[in-house]
Amino acid sequence: MSAKANLAAFAGGVMFAAGLIVSGMTKPSKVVGFLDVFGRWDPSLGLVMVGAIGVHFVAYRLVRRRSAPIFGKTFHIPSRTDIDTRLWTGAAIFGVGWGLAGYCPGPALVASGAGISSALIFVAAMTIGMMIERHVIGASASGIARRSIADRGRRNP
Amino acid sequence: MHDFTPTAALIGGGLIGAAASLVLLTHGKVAGVSGLYGGLLRRDTTDLAFRIWFLSGMVLTGFVGSAIFPSAFASSWNANMPALVVAGLLVGVGTQIGTGCTSGHGVCGVSRLSLRSLVATLTFVLAGMFTVFVVRHVLGGSQ
CATH class of the missing domain: 1.10.287 (Helix Hairpins)
Structure with missing residues (x-):
């Protein structure tokens, strides 16, 4: 690049x-x-x-009137339209965490850069949570098929 | 309602929308923080440089911003340590299952009028409101 x-x-x-x-x-x-x-x-x-x-x-x-972005060949916009269980259960789980701490990923990263200790703790836990989803929940039994579908829409959420 | 800061909210929001538009114009990508950050943890991520530069810009701005405007980070309310850990875990798991957070679904997806993002946004806002209601008004904890 x-x-x-x-x-x-x-x-x-x-x-x-x-x-x-x-x-x-x-x-x-x-x-x-x-x-x-x-x-x-x-x-x-x-x-x-x-x-x-x-x-x-x-x-x-x-x-989007352009045929391509300035530094790329194509736009990478999610194309999924299905409302599956994973979408709203994931959003609900996220919402509970958001309400508990008052942080979502963006502000938490910025505040961690500012050296705010609660944000640093939150980001560390969030990173572990993402790894748990990837390696434990995502890799579970029937998870392989589900994941390939999820990954298609997950490109750039 | 005396905490309401409408002008700052609109200006800051406009900046966020402009940032997402810059990312779309230059890289053709969605400025979704949970997706971009989560991608750093995957081995099959191809646009690592883009993600690292974007996220570094965010973290560095936090560092510089706290030196210039320390009051922007002074929260009159803070979750306790166990709540922060549980909250972080839930946000990490939830954003990966639900493929997005406030930026990817809430700002970018809703701007595209994506039905998935509208459903996700409504869901996490209601879940957040329910959680705050339970913590503050049912359990009567933290503040």
Whole structure:
């Protein structure tokens, strides 16, 4: 990969993290404040999603008019449309963890870079969780067939 | 509602959307953090350089950002150690089974109007709200 392509990837990560910092999403209290609809509700996270989706909704359509990305031959966009059990059970498991800690993967990585100890613990546990899924749950008996299907859609979630 | 920060939320959100758009324009990929990070743990990952550069940009920005704006990381609420470990494990397992998190499904997938991502996003938001309800208002723990 060219130096320019690497720089673009790096710049994407910097912008993404800057957005999380500016919007306050690197504070678990802001995230839990949004999820606490029966308490002192803080709708900020909802507006973060509105801002992010608003920009990307338009940009996605403009970019997809191109035949290829700048540094690649094809677009790698998930094409699956099936709503399987794994999708919503996985999302539900993720949601419980998100509510418990107030961290999802992006803000946790940014806060771990900031040296926040709770984020470092969370990221370490998250890494182990990903390995457990891959080697224990994913590799279980009938898992081989399921995995080949899952992997097709898992390319770039 | 006095914690509400609408302007910062919209500006920060716009930056996140712009970052995802930059990744799409330059690399044709989805800026989904759990997928990109999870791919580092696999042997058959082909776009390792892209993933490492993107994720390094995020972590380094956290490092620099904490030096400039330390208050951006000062949370008025923090989970205790056992909760953090359980939460991290659940997020690791759940995002890999459900093929995405807040960025991949919530931002990128919903922007594409992907039905899978809409279902996943609704599910993890409701699961998160239910969890916070149980922890705060039923068990009455942490704060």
